[in-house]
Structure formats: structure tokens, C-alpha cells
Amino acid sequence: MESPLAATLRAAVFAARVHATHTRKGAAAEPYVNHVLEVAALLAEHGAPDVAVIAGLLHDTVEDSSDDPEPVTLAALAAEFGEEVAGIVAEVSDDKSLPKEVRKALQVRQAAKKSAAARQLKLADKISNLRAIMASPPRAWEHARRVEYVGWAGRVAVGLRGCNPGLEALFDATYRAAMAKLAEEA
Ligand code: ZN
Numbered sequence: 001m002e003s004p005l006a007a008t009l010r011a012a013v014f015a016a017r018v019h020a021t022h023t024r025k026g027a028a029a030e031p032y033v034n035h036v037l038e039v040a041a042l043l044a045e046h047g048a049p050d051v052a053v054i055a056g057l058l059h060d061t062v063e064d065s066s067d068d069p070e071p072v073t074l075a076a077l078a079a080e081f082g083e084e085v086a087g088i089v090a091e092v093s094d095d096k097s098l099p100k101e102v103r104k105a106l107q108v109r110q111a112a113k114k115s116a117a118a119r120q121l122k123l124a125d126k127i128s129n130l131r132a133i134m135a136s137p138p139r140a141w142e143h144a145r146r147v148e149y150v151g152w153a154g155r156v157a158v159g160l161r162g163c164n165p166g167l168e169a170l171f172d173a174t175y176r177a178a179m180a181k182l183a184e185e186a
Contacts, residue, residue, distance in 0.1 A: 004050040011057040011081060012037065018061040018072055026136030035128055036060060042124040046166040052117040054081060055088035059121055063093045091118035092125070104152055111159025119160040123167045126153045126160075130174045134181055143185060150178045 002010075015036050022032035040056035048056075058081065061072040078086035091114050094103040111122065130153055137146055154175050161168055 007081065008040070008050065008054055008057070011054045011085075012040070014080065015057045015061055018065050018068075021068075022064055024132060024136070025138045026132050027139050028136035030132075030136070032060070032064070035132070038128045038131075039121070039124045042127055042167065042170070043120060046120075046124075046164055046170070048120045048124075048164065048167075049117060051082075051084050051088060052120050055085045055092070055117065056121050056124060058085065058089050059092050059125065062089060063096060066096055088115065088117050088121060091115060092121050108152070108155045108159065111156050114160075116163040119162075120164045120167055123157060123160045123164065123171050126157055127167070127171050127174050129153065130171075130178050134178050143182065147182050147186075150175065150182065 016033045019032040019036065023029040024032055024035060036057050036059065039059065040053050043053045043056045058077055062074060062077070065072045074086050074090050077089055094107070096103075098106070107122075111119065114122070130150060133141075133146055133149055141149075157168075157171050157175070160171075
């Protein structure tokens with residue numbers, strides 16, 4: 001039987017391979033894998049279940065490999081890491097066939113309907129994304145767009161509450177710091 005640590009590291013290696021050619025949108029163009037490691041670490045630090053930590057490592061592999069020569073499928077994740085992990089990744093993945101604004105609205109509307117593991121993962125994802133927007137915003141994102149993004153993340157997070165007080169408190173602090181910085185820059 002594989003230990004949780006071995007499964008977690010196997011997921012980290014899998015994610016690093018999938019994201020090997022991907023970078024973050026920010027001006028610093030950080031390796032994408034830094035983001036999924038941060039999300040998984042946030043989940044582990046705040047006592048999320050092992051399946052959520054493993055799904056945290058894998059959460060962007062399906063969405064972000066759709067244009068790659070060999071896209072990762074949910075079926076492949078299920079075969080490698082089990083149905084539960086694949087199910088959590090499915091819950092946190094957007095339907096990329098929909099326009100961006102529709103996807104963003106759906107995230108707000110559907111947040112509260114997701115499983116506890118998926119909600120914790122999404123909260124950790126939003127914390128990492130808010131940090132990235134503040135530390136290294138995409139070059140083309142002017143002030144209004146950053147404000148809009150932070151506000152939207154806050155609206156998604158409303159529906160993610162009730163499953164992990166520690167992560168919720170960290171999200172709130174990150175959100176407040178982001179809004180304060182943006183107010184200063186206005
Ligand atoms: Zn993500």
C-alpha cells in the first residue's frame with residue numbers, strides 16, 4: 001500500500017512534468033509548478049485531508065494542458081491517483097468551452113455547492129492567486145482590472161466558507177491586504 005507521503009510526492013512529480021513548459025501570467029513569469037506547490041502546502045498546513053492536498057498538486061493539470069500535445073484527462077488522473085482525487089479536480093476545474101466571464105460567474109454561483117475538500121482547495125487557490133496578483137501582476141493588468149479580480153475572488157470565497165476556519169481567516173487577511181494595497185495605489 002502506497003503511503004500518503006509517497007502518493008503526495010508522486011502527484012508533485014506528475015504536476016511538475018505537466019507544467020514543465022507553463023509559467024504564471026505575472027510579470028515575473030514564475031514556473032507554474034510553484035503555484036500548485038503553494039496551494040498544496042497551504043492545504044497541508046491547515047489540516048486539509050490528504051486527498052485534498054494531492055488534488056491541490058494536480059488541480060490545474062487538466063485545465064492547463066488542454067492545448068498540449070498530450071492533454072491530461074480526468075480519467076488519467078483517476079487511474080493514477082484514484083477516483084476521489086480525480087473527482088475533487090473535476091469539481092475545481094472550469095469548463096473551458098465557456099466564455100471567461102461565464103466561467104467567472106459560475107464560480108461565484110457554484111462555490112457553496114461543492115464538497116468540503118473542493119471548497120478548501122478553491123480557497124487555497126484563491127489565496128495563492130491573490131498573493132500572485134499583488135506580488136507580480138500580469139503586465140497588461142491595469143489597476144481597475146486588479147481591483148475587479150480581487151473583488152471577484154472575494155465573491156467566490158463567500159461560498160467557500162464553513163469547512164476550514166484557518167484557511168478562511170488566511171483568505172480574509174490576504175484579501176484585506178490586497179484591497180488595502182490597491183487603495184493605496186489608486
Ligand atoms: Zn490554481
